Amino acid sequence: MLQEALYEKVIDQVKGHLTWLHLYFQGEPFLNPRFLEMVTYADHKHIFTSTSTNAHYLGENQVDAILKSGLKQLIVSMDGITQEVYEQYRIGGSLNKVQEGLRRLLSERKKTGQQFPRIVLQFLVTGQNEHQLPALKSWAKALEVDELQLKTTQIYDFENGSELIPSNLGYSRYIPDGISKWKLKKQLENKCWRMWQGAVVTWDGKVVPCCFDKDARHVMGELGEQSLSSIWNSLPYFNFRKQLLADRTQIEICRNCTE
Secondary structure (H helix, E strand, O other): OOOHHHHHHHHHHHOOOOOEEEOOOOOOHHHOOOHHHHHHHHHHOOOEEEEEEOOOOOOHHHHHHHHHHOOOEEEEEOOOOOHHHHHHHOOOOOHHHHHHHHHHHHHHHHHHOOOOOEEEEEEEOOOOOHHHHHHHHHHHHHHOOOEEEEEOOOOOOHHHOOOOOOOOHHHOOEEEOOOOOEEEOOOOOOOOOHHHHOOEEOOOOEEEOOOOOOOOOOOOEEOOOOOHHHHHOOHHHHHHHHHHHHOHHHOHHHOOOOO
């Protein structure tokens, strides 16, 4: 997570036109003991705040702090409805802890009469858990989460197939190519709305084009040295967008993307 001083400086820079702030990128936000203070800072600037969590940190005190923070959306990743299946993907995780935390948060939100944070239960559909979808839908309905999202899974080296590819290809980003290999279901087009809609900032202030750049290979600038506005309008960003519009297949992070 960004150092607080830099975080607040950037929020103050962009508060006039930033509408949605997703405070999460390849990590667990609640490991930061001051995370909810950062949420509140953005909320006070009238910015919609969202985050994503594995829900292992939803104890009584934490739930109370979440409800007071101004957080508007909480995405909870839960990729199995039994411990045996859940831990195949969420290694070392406790499904019981996740479910207890969710119940606690929803119960306390109801008691206080609050609408936020909106709770989105997110389920990555794989070949290992797709058989649990009926049970998942029943559980989510009984719990009264605000939304259940069934997401397709990004798989590295998908060309040779994977046990993570669901048998129901409606939940897959990949389909057989007819000659013993796999390919992207959607044809790549030389366009991407993400390049003009937003950007991602890493924990140390690097600005990268989108969340598919998980290893920050395409650094457009650094917030410790430049304003976000100058980075957004910089030559590296211009050239990256130009390359995407000319031939997206030449950008590695764009080859396994469904946007």
